[in-house]
Amino acid sequence: MNRFDNTSKQDKEGDNDARGNCTKGNKILELDLDYLERGGGGTLTVGGAPSLEPSPDSLDLVKVVLLGAPAVGKTSIIQQFVWSDFSEEYVPTDRKHTFYPSVIINEHLYEVKITDVPVIPYFPINSYYEWAHYRFYGLRSATAYILVFDLSNVETFQYIRTLRDQMVESRDMRNVPVLVVGNKQDLLCSNTPSASSGLQQLAIAESACGDSREKRRNIVNLVRKHWKCGYVECSAKYNWRVIAVFKELMEMIDALEWSGGGRSSEPPPDSSAGGSTQENRCVIA
Numbered sequence: 001m002n003r004f005d006n007t008s009k010q011d012k013e014g015d016n017d018a019r020g021n022c023t024k025g026n027k028i029l030e031l032d033l034d035y036l037e038r039g040g041g042g043t044l045t046v047g048g049a050p051s052l053e054p055s056p057d058s059l060d061l062v063k064v065v066l067l068g069a070p071a072v073g074k075t076s077i078i079q080q081f082v083w084s085d086f087s088e089e090y091v092p093t094d095r096k097h098t099f100y101p102s103v104i105i106n107e108h109l110y111e112v113k114i115t116d117v118p119v120i121p122y123f124p125i126n127s128y129y130e131w132a133h134y135r136f137y138g139l140r141s142a143t144a145y146i147l148v149f150d151l152s153n154v155e156t157f158q159y160i161r162t163l164r165d166q167m168v169e170s171r172d173m174r175n176v177p178v179l180v181v182g183n184k185q186d187l188l189c190s191n192t193p194s195a196s197s198g199l200q201q202l203a204i205a206e207s208a209c210g211d212s213r214e215k216r217r218n219i220v221n222l223v224r225k226h227w228k229c230g231y232v233e234c235s236a237k238y239n240w241r242v243i244a245v246f247k248e249l250m251e252m253i254d255a256l257e258w259s260g261g262g263r264s265s266e267p268p269p270d271s272s273a274g275g276s277t278q279e280n281r282c283v284i285a
């Protein structure tokens, strides 16, 4: 049976000032913070799944980080997934937020940590840069990445192309799933000519649309054939294929876990990787 259920237990880091301040201390407190976050927030059930309480002492998380250019919709995708909520207002993410949905895929339970971070100008090439510039973001130790761009502004793909190059150069990406997501599908050019458009306007609009369609085709081709990554288009605004984004990613993670190539069989992190422990897995058959 191929079931995908998401039972969310999430909290926004920083909702509580006291806890927000704790993160600024050290790594130990960061772990404590994760523990506290897992205890807070509401419970959401998608797809009729029973409410699942993640075990409080389990730190065996699937760590997913969303990255992408400013305003492509990273936060909106996450909030639609965990809260079924969308805001038209653009509030740039200025600090790390973490969310903790539990996901069942192929009858395996995963406790997922989704991290939303402010836009990063580059992927940290080693743990020193991570510590110096992106402390506690968990960028280099993520289990998987979702790279988001804006379908209505394909130039935003360039950002994730550069980021992905930096990731490949600086981290062993074998067995690290990467899913590319084209968001704002609702803003894509429509082919339906508007009765009120003048012929000249229509021709200009159609040529611009044709241009962007071509660029989009090239992107899909690059991602699927050359990068060999997953690709999903969605609209966070209309909650269209947002669940498909996480389902696709979890399928990739689940396939790795069960093919023996998952986190438990990864080589130990290199000396520059920040010393994260990755030895366990969270699967309940």
Ligand SMILES: Nc1nc2c(ncn2[C@@H]2O[C@H](COP(=O)(O)OP(=O)(O)OP(=O)(O)O)[C@@H](O)[C@H]2O)c(=O)[nH]1
Pocket (backbone or CB within 6 Å): 068, 069, 070, 071, 072, 073, 074, 075, 076, 077, 087, 088, 089, 090, 091, 092, 093, 094, 118, 119, 183, 184, 185, 186, 187, 234, 235, 236, 237, 238
């Ligand atoms: N039309 C449309 N607008 C969207 C969609 N997703 C997000 N938006 C809007 O795009 C803007 C940016 O969304 P965010 O989710 O804040 O983008 P972000 O990538 O998290 O931005 P940063 O935190 O600055 O990196 C907001 O005004 C959202 O309402 C979508 O699918 N369709």
Ligand SMILES: [Mg+2]
Pocket (backbone or CB within 6 Å): 074, 075, 076, 091, 092, 093, 116
């Ligand atoms: Mg954001």
